[in-house]
Amino acid sequence: MNKDLDKKLKELEKSFGLKRTSNHKEVEKIKTGIYAFDYVLGEGIQLCEGGHKIELSGRESSGKTTFALRTVAKFQELGKVCVWVVSERFDDNWATKMGVDLTKLLKYYPESVEDATEKILELLHAVDLIVIDSVASLVPEAEVEKSMFEQTRGLQAKAYSQFSRKLYQKIAHEKITIMWINQIREKMGVIYGNPETTPCGRALKHMADTRIEFRQGKPIDKGVGDKKERIGIEIKLKGVKNKVGVAQRIAVVDFYFKDGTIDNKKNLLYAGIKYNVIEFSGKTYKFGKIKAVGKQNFIEKLEDKDWKSIEKEVWERLK
Numbered sequence: 001m002n003k004d005l006d007k008k009l010k011e012l013e014k015s016f017g018l019k020r021t022s023n024h025k026e027v028e029k030i031k032t033g034i035y036a037f038d039y040v041l042g043e044g045i046q047l048c049e050g051g052h053k054i055e056l057s058g059r060e061s062s063g064k065t066t067f068a069l070r071t072v073a074k075f076q077e078l079g080k081v082c083v084w085v086v087s088e089r090f091d092d093n094w095a096t097k098m099g100v101d102l103t104k105l106l107k108y109y110p111e112s113v114e115d116a117t118e119k120i121l122e123l124l125h126a127v128d129l130i131v132i133d134s135v136a137s138l139v140p141e142a143e144v145e146k147s148m149f150e151q152t153r154g155l156q157a158k159a160y161s162q163f164s165r166k167l168y169q170k171i172a173h174e175k176i177t178i179m180w181i182n183q184i185r186e187k188m189g190v191i192y193g194n195p196e197t198t199p200c201g202r203a204l205k206h207m208a209d210t211r212i213e214f215r216q217g218k219p220i221d222k223g224v225g226d227k228k229e230r231i232g233i234e235i236k237l238k239g240v241k242n243k244v245g246v247a248q249r250i251a252v253v254d255f256y257f258k259d260g261t262i263d264n265k266k267n268l269l270y271a272g273i274k275y276n277v278i279e280f281s282g283k284t285y286k287f288g289k290i291k292a293v294g295k296q297n298f299i300e301k302l303e304d305k306d307w308k309s310i311e312k313e314v315w316e317r318l319k
Contacts, residue, residue: 032074035264035271035311036253037067040212040237042245043315045071047175051124052244053207057182057198058214063235063255064181066098067214068131070262071179073099080128083108085116087137097260113138113156117163124174134181135160136199157201164207180204184213211241217252232256265299265307272310275317 012018029044038044046052056064072082072095083106084090092102106127110116116138120130132138140155182204186195198205205211217234232255239249254263272278272287279286285298287310292298302310 030074030078032067032071033264034067034070034253034262035314036235036237036251036267037070037212039251039267039271039318040239040242040249041210042242042249043318045177046244047177048244049173049175051171051174051176051178051209053171053178053180053209055180055182055198055204055208055211056214057184057211057240059184059216062214062216064214065133066094066255066260066262068133068179068181069095069098069100072105072129072131073101075129075177076101076104081126082106082129082131083123083127085110085120085130085132087116087135088133090133094260110138112141112144113159113163114141117159117166120163120178121166121170124170124176127176129177129179131179132181134183135204136183136185154201156199157203160200160207161203164203167207180208205241208241209243210239210245213238213240220254220256231258232261264311265302268307268310268314269295269299271314275314277310277313277317 009020013020028047030047031038031044032041041054045054056068058064072084075082076099082104085108087110090107095102095105108116108119110119116132120132123130138156140159142155182198182200184196185199187197215236215238217236219230220232220234222229222231234252235255237251237253239245239247241247242249251267253267254265255261256263269278269285273280273285277287283293285292285295287302287306290298290301290306292301
């Protein structure tokens, strides 16, 4: 029976140009080094056929560009080619702080949505990561040519809809990562329900394999009274969609403004307790031979190598 089936499959492959996977291999994943981000992504960015298409959406100053820059830095560490499509301001100093090597980063400044999408289609076979910052600020050609008082509704959505259809065909056998940075806007006239939406129509939502929503959380303050100073915020990540990992995951990470530090410690602490990597009883925390009373004391006792060990064990439990 199996020989007959195999023969039939071979005939179909030959006659109709069909393909099948003979040997399934474990998909390679790149971890960005930000535990919360990797957790929501599905244990990192997948280097799979058809590419990993990621949309990061959120309000202003919610960390989208910073997380994308950290992703670029990680890809560069691995010797991969990265392109940043610039339609908003690109801050060289901030990118350097995030670990990006500007001498190895290629930038493209598109004139329109059509120009940007055509360039992306050209680059699919030649690069490893393309970041578009942001899709919402790219202007359609027809809108550029018209006056500001003429109606141009739906042009951006139509352009992305056409682009998505072309992309599916071109990216089928590529292992490229495409990361779109998008914004959250509000629909006018919505009285009931959530008025929030993202620009560029529905095509981008369907095209993305993974969609992550960024939200500002609790502020992180230093000092008291008049000397109180805001030094950072919690960033809440929510996996709105994930076709290559576990969907609907939520994680929170601490972000500090001055040097752009994204602190994994609090996140890893809670993950360690959740997956029994860290023992917790009353107010006492224990990991291996390290033991302390109180969360802050425990965090201060752990060294970098200990945090890496905790992260490694957490990922092992997550598999």
